[in-house]
Amino acid sequence: MTDIPAITIDADLQSASVKKSAEPSFIRIEGVTKKFGSFTAVNSVTLEIEKGEIFSLLGGSGCGKTTLLRMLAGFEEPTAGRIYIDGQDMTDLPPYERPVNMMFQSYALFPHMTVAKNIAYGLKHERMTAAQRDDRVRNMLDLVQLTDFAARKPHQISGGQRQRVALARALARQPKLLLLDEPLAALDKKLREHTQFELMDIQDKTGTTFIVVTHDQEEAMTLSSRLAVMDKGRIMQIGTATSVYEYPQSRFVAGFIGSINIFDGKVVSIGDTTTRVHVPEFGGDIEARSVEGIEDGAQISLAIRPEKLTISRTNPQSANSIRGIVRDLAYFGKDSLYRVALPSGHIVSVNSVNARRIGENERVADWEDEVWLSFDPNSAILLKD
Amino acid sequence: MNRRPVFLITMLCFGFAFFYIPILSMMVYSFNGSRLATVWGGFSTKWYISLFSNKQVLAAAILSIKIAVVSATMATILGTMAGIALARFKKFRGRTLFSGLVTAPLVMPEVITGIASLMLFILMAEYLGWPSKRGFTTVTLAHITFSMVFVTTIVHSRLVQADDDIEEAAMDLGSRPWQVMKDITLPVISPAILSGWLLAFTISLDDVVITNFTTGPGATTLPILIWSKVKLGVTPDINALATITVLIVGIGVAIAGWLLNRAERRRELDAQLAYRDNK
Amino acid sequence: MNEPHHDSRFQRWFNRRGWIKITIATPYVWLILFFLLPFAIVLAMSFATRTPTAPPFSFGGDYPLLNTRTYHRLVEDSLYIRAYLTSIFNAVIATLMCLLIGYPMALGLTRVSKSWRNILLMLVILPFWTSFLLRVYAWMGLMGTNSWFNKLITSGYNYLVPAEDALRYIPMMNTNFAVVLVTVYSYLPFMILPLFANLEKLDFTLNEAAMDLGSRPSRVFLDVTLPQSVPGIIAGSMLVFIPASGELIIPSLVGSSSRPMIGRVISDEFASARDWPMASAVAVALLLLLVVPLMVYTYFDGKAHEKIKSSGGADA
Numbered sequence: 001m002t003d004i005p006a007i008t009i010d011a012d013l014q015s016a017s018v019k020k021s022a023e024p025s026f027i028r029i030e031g032v033t034k035k036f037g038s039f040t041a042v043n044s045v046t047l048e049i050e051k052g053e054i055f056s057l058l059g060g061s062g063c064g065k066t067t068l069l070r071m072l073a074g075f076e077e078p079t080a081g082r083i084y085i086d087g088q089d090m091t092d093l094p095p096y097e098r099p100v101n102m103m104f105q106s107y108a109l110f111p112h113m114t115v116a117k118n119i120a121y122g123l124k125h126e127r128m129t130a131a132q133r134d135d136r137v138r139n140m141l142d143l144v145q146l147t148d149f150a151a152r153k154p155h156q157i158s159g160g161q162r163q164r165v166a167l168a169r170a171l172a173r174q175p176k177l178l179l180l181d182e183p184l185a186a187l188d189k190k191l192r193e194h195t196q197f198e199l200m201d202i203q204d205k206t207g208t209t210f211i212v213v214t215h216d217q218e219e220a221m222t223l224s225s226r227l228a229v230m231d232k233g234r235i236m237q238i239g240t241a242t243s244v245y246e247y248p249q250s251r252f253v254a255g256f257i258g259s260i261n262i263f264d265g266k267v268v269s270i271g272d273t274t275t276r277v278h279v280p281e282f283g284g285d286i287e288a289r290s291v292e293g294i295e296d297g298a299q300i301s302l303a304i305r306p307e308k309l310t311i312s313r314t315n316p317q318s319a320n321s322i323r324g325i326v327r328d329l330a331y332f333g334k335d336s337l338y339r340v341a342l343p344s345g346h347i348v349s350v351n352s353v354n355a356r357r358i359g360e361n362e363r364v365a366d367w368e369d370e371v372w373l374s375f376d377p378n379s380a381i382l383l384k385d
Numbered sequence: 386m387n388r389r390p391v392f393l394i395t396m397l398c399f400g401f402a403f404f405y406i407p408i409l410s411m412m413v414y415s416f417n418g419s420r421l422a423t424v425w426g427g428f429s430t431k432w433y434i435s436l437f438s439n440k441q442v443l444a445a446a447i448l449s450i451k452i453a454v455v456s457a458t459m460a461t462i463l464g465t466m467a468g469i470a471l472a473r474f475k476k477f478r479g480r481t482l483f484s485g486l487v488t489a490p491l492v493m494p495e496v497i498t499g500i501a502s503l504m505l506f507i508l509m510a511e512y513l514g515w516p517s518k519r520g521f522t523t524v525t526l527a528h529i530t531f532s533m534v535f536v537t538t539i540v541h542s543r544l545v546q547a548d549d550d551i552e553e554a555a556m557d558l559g560s561r562p563w564q565v566m567k568d569i570t571l572p573v574i575s576p577a578i579l580s581g582w583l584l585a586f587t588i589s590l591d592d593v594v595i596t597n598f599t600t601g602p603g604a605t606t607l608p609i610l611i612w613s614k615v616k617l618g619v620t621p622d623i624n625a626l627a628t629i630t631v632l633i634v635g636i637g638v639a640i641a642g643w644l645l646n647r648a649e650r651r652r653e654l655d656a657q658l659a660y661r662d663n664k
Numbered sequence: 665m666n667e668p669h670h671d672s673r674f675q676r677w678f679n680r681r682g683w684i685k686i687t688i689a690t691p692y693v694w695l696i697l698f699f700l701l702p703f704a705i706v707l708a709m710s711f712a713t714r715t716p717t718a719p720p721f722s723f724g725g726d727y728p729l730l731n732t733r734t735y736h737r738l739v740e741d742s743l744y745i746r747a748y749l750t751s752i753f754n755a756v757i758a759t760l761m762c763l764l765i766g767y768p769m770a771l772g773l774t775r776v777s778k779s780w781r782n783i784l785l786m787l788v789i790l791p792f793w794t795s796f797l798l799r800v801y802a803w804m805g806l807m808g809t810n811s812w813f814n815k816l817i818t819s820g821y822n823y824l825v826p827a828e829d830a831l832r833y834i835p836m837m838n839t840n841f842a843v844v845l846v847t848v849y850s851y852l853p854f855m856i857l858p859l860f861a862n863l864e865k866l867d868f869t870l871n872e873a874a875m876d877l878g879s880r881p882s883r884v885f886l887d888v889t890l891p892q893s894v895p896g897i898i899a900g901s902m903l904v905f906i907p908a909s910g911e912l913i914i915p916s917l918v919g920s921s922s923r924p925m926i927g928r929v930i931s932d933e934f935a936s937a938r939d940w941p942m943a944s945a946v947a948v949a950l951l952l953l954l955v956v957p958l959m960v961y962t963y964f965d966g967k968a969h970e971k972i973k974s975s976g977g978a979d980a
Contacts, residue, residue, distance in 0.1 A: 073553075073557055074557075075553055075556075075557075094556070094561075095553070095556045095557050096556050096557075096558075096559045096560055096561055100557075101557055101558065102553075102554070102557045104550050104553070104554055106548065106550045108548075108550035108551045108553065108554035109551070109554075110551055110554075110555070110568075110569060110573075111551075111573060112572045112573060121555065121558055121560075121568070122558030122559050124559075125558070125559035125560065126559075152659075153655075155652060155655055155656065155659075156655040156656075156658065156659050157659050158659045161659075169554075169558070170557075170558075173558065173559065390771075390772065390775050392768065393768050393769075393771055393772035393775055394772060394776075396765070396768035396769055396772055397768075397769055397772040397773070397776075397784065399765075400765055400766075400768075400769040400852070400856075401784070401787060403765070403849065403852075404787070404788070404791055404849075404852070405787075406806075407799070407802035407803055407805075407806055407849070408791070408794075408799070408802055410802065410805060410806060410812070410813070411798075411801070411802040411805055414805060421810070423805060423808045423810045423811040423812075424810050463690060463691045463694055464691070466686075466687045466688075466690050466691045467691035467692075467695075469687055470687050470688045470691065470692075474684060474687075474688060477688055479692070483688070483692055483695075485959075485963075486692070486695040486696070486699060486700060487691075487695070488959070488962075489699070489959065490699060492902070492906045492955055492958065492959060493955065494906070494907065494909070494910020494911075494927060494950065494955070495907070495910065495912065495927075496910055496912045496927040496930045496931055496947070497706070497910065497930065497947045497950065497951065498702075499931075500706070500930060500931075500934050500943055500944070500947065501702035501703055501705065501706045501947075502698070502702050503934075504702065504705050504706065504709060504719075504940065504944075505698070505701060505702040505705055507719055508705065508719065511719060526698060527698070529694075529698075530694070530695070530698040530699055531699075533691065533694070533695075537691075561679060561680070562683075562684070563678070563679050563680075563683045564679075566683070587793055590795075591795050591796050591797070593796070593797050593913055594912050594913065608795065608797050611795070611797050611798070611801070612797060612913075615797070615800075615801050615804065615917060616916070616917065618804075619801070619804050619805050619808060623798075623801060624805070626798075627794075627795070627798040627801065627802070630794055630795055630798060631794050631798075634790065634793045634794050635790060637793075638786060638789070638790055638793060639786075642782070642786055646782075
């Protein structure tokens with residue numbers, strides 16, 4: 001998305017993101033739009049992805065991520081815009097002429113072929129001898145540790161193994177780009193964690209560029225070098241997991257990734273490092289780290305993640321502190337969640353890590369206790385919308 | 386529901402009695418010694434003997450099977466093509482007419498199809514000189530036409546149910562549409578194609594009305610032979626023929642059922658093994 | 665892209681566009697030649713005049729295709745109207761009977777254990793695989809005046825009525841009753857199978873929910889099962905009604921010759937009277953009265969379903 005100007009972010013975060021160079025990016029998606037009748041599934045998306053990245057498209061169902069992926073694979077034709085891979089215009093090529101392979105959410109294994117035949121299927125279109133082909137299949141089986149299952153049919157292996165066959169089949173042609181549609185969605189929770197790391201390991205070994213579509217934010221954050229958050233066909237934000245989580249640029253992204261408290265506010269004064277914001281809910285002003293592009297007197301939103309709030313029974317005497325009453329608390333073991341009511345009635349979520357071992361009655365705060373919430377100006381996020 | 390649905394079970398029993406009592410009665414009477422088909426005159430197998438020595442019956446049966454094999458094979462090829470065309474090619478000129486042509490024979494009264502085909506063949510013979518006389522060719526042509534749409538129905542519904550994923554996957558792996566069709570789609574829907582063939586075969590083997598209109602002298606199929614006999618009344622040797630038919634079909638269906646059952650059990654076993662391997 | 669270069673031009677054409685064209689054109693041309701053309705002939709023939717030549721027709725007059733003599737006869741001669749009415753009456757009764765017997769059977773099939781269900785389904789389909797003609801024939805044996813079945817029914821009848829009304833046998837053969845009975849017998853599987861396919865898919869937890877909310881089983885059936893099975897009822901009824909109304913074999917073998925059904929009339933006009941134009945006109949009228957309305961109904965019904973499905977939303 002080009003119409004949201006980038007905010008200045010820390011230098012270390014900047015370096016972790018795209019390396020800006022004169023050379024064009026490995027994958028370039030330029031103003032791609034896809035309409036189905038009157039419905040716009042993908043709305044002028046522009047995106048650059050570097051070689052060797054694991055890039056995630058993250059969003060809820062219907063956000064356009066799968067349509068974008070299918071346009072990269074060649075199953076859908078963009079209504080407008082172009083797609084380049086390695087400098088070549090791919091937009092009008094059919095799927096069978098693209099150096100791109102896809103791992104389907106359903107795995108889409110050929111039910112009438114063995115595991116080895118499935119993996120070998122894409123190779124019959126390559127110019128290679130039978131020996132080379134067998135060799136490649138063996139390597140792929142080895143890569144996904146399925147050598148013993150080569151002669152089985154898809155219905156004779158487990159879900160996790162099927163997932164690996166699908167991966168091996170898609171990688172066998174050594175594509176320039178591998179597309180993964182919800183690669184872990186069909187696996188149970190335990191297997192999913194394990195497979196996540198296996199997938200990263202395989203990506204590391206092959207060096208293939210991965211684009212992963214997922215609705216699972218944890219999955220996206222663990223797997224990818226960068227991710228794009230999508231909503232209603234548009235890209236809302238692109239960046240590393242850290243930058244998207246810590247520096248969301250819109251209420252949508254702030255709310256979509258993790259949980260967050262959001263308040264309406266008005267800019268009072270802008271300093272070099274901090275901006276003074278009046279928040280009616282707090283009954284006063286607070287300090288937040290300055291953000292580029294915000295003007296004096298503007299209506300803005302203030303967002304604070306629950307874990308960035310400190311809860312205490314006594315007034316911490318810091319600049320950003322608010323009073324409230326504990327309405328609810330949930331103990332999760334490693335941390336606790338407090339729901340604190342402000343005088344205005346607004347409920348704020350506070351997450352507090354239980355670093356020390358404490359007894360039942362030694363909690364920081366209890367039901368109906370009056371407490372103070374405080375936060376560092378650095379942790380407060382100012383959002384323009 | 387824990388309570389037994391007494392009424393439904395009763396209806397099932399009644400229904401199956403209704404289905405099978407006439408057939409069983411016919412089978413019992415095929416061993417009737419009496420010439421009067423409906424009066425019991427002691428046990429005898431003479432009708433079977435007379436049936437097997439009847440060359441006319443044998444010739445008619447062979448002709449029927451020949452027509453059924455040829456027409457079922459052609460109907461399967463044409464019907465599968467039509468099924469693929471309707472399920473996979475979303476836009477082509479005349480698609481609406483085509484889908485109408487594929488469903489119309491399913492609901493067309495056989496008498497109408499019969500006289501329409503006969504008039505066509507007579508006019509073709511008159512003005513084209515082919516097929517010069519009615520018989521094997523005309524009957525087969527008519528059978529292909531009205532049984533191919535049944536194949537289309539089966540193949541089409543199978544293709545519509547099939548998930549497009551595996552076809553897209555094959556295309557993604559570098560296959561052009563025709564290769565996808567050959568490597569993936571056709572093998573995957575082959576059971577549907579086979580059952581289409583079987584259906585076309587039985588439809589052809591069983592047909593009386595359309596055959597009656599389109600056949601000519603010297604080409605008497607088994608149903609036509611039976612038809613001409615039963616029009617005159619009940620005859621014991623038809624009972625014997627019916628008994629044999631029912632037994633052949635019954636055994637065939639039982640074997641098919643057993644094979645299907647075995648395949649299903651094997652799949653279940655495979656799934657269990659896969660689950661254990663994964664542990 | 666990677667095709668070997670020795671491919672012939674035909675092969676290249678076939679691989680790219682050709683196979684699609686062949687796949688569409690072959691069955692299309694076939695159906696036009698052997699299905700559509702014959703019906704065009706029937707339609708044209710219904711406007712012709714019968715002549716004692718071979719083939720026995722001619723197109724005459726200034727407007728050969730507007731000669732409606734046959735259609736006048738169709739309306740004027742009560743034979744045809746009666747035949748249509750008999751056909752529709754018989755087909756309606758047979759369809760209702762099939763529904764009354766077939767519905768509980770189909771519902772029963774969904775309630776028995778899985779292994780029983782497979783066997784029973786096989787038993788429903790089995791008669792379908794045996795010869796239609798032989799199934800009709802089986803009833804000829806049962807309905808004859810000397811048969812055990814007729815004797816059984818007759819003694820049952822005699823037991824119920826006063827002695828002076830007792831009968832020696834009940835005349836069943838060559839009656840409309842026989843036609844309906846054998847039609848029900850022959851087409852019952854066509855009612856049971858679509859109904860079963862429909863009922864099997866229904867979610868039984870809905871019934872449990874309805875019972876949980878206080879409905880008695882009969883109420884549950886009326887409120888939950890029956891409304892959901894309407895598509896199955898329509899499909900099954902069409903499969904029975906359409907062939908039953910145009911039936912030829914059953915009325916020819918067990919029906920009354922004084923009250924012929926329409927299929928018999930078409931066949932007789934054509935084969936015995938050699939009146940091709942009249943037979944064609946009767947056929948066209950049958951199509952317009954029964955088949956076309958039902959086809960149009962299914963077409964729009966299918967369209968409506970497609971619309972609902974496609975408006976279900978395209979996922980990302």
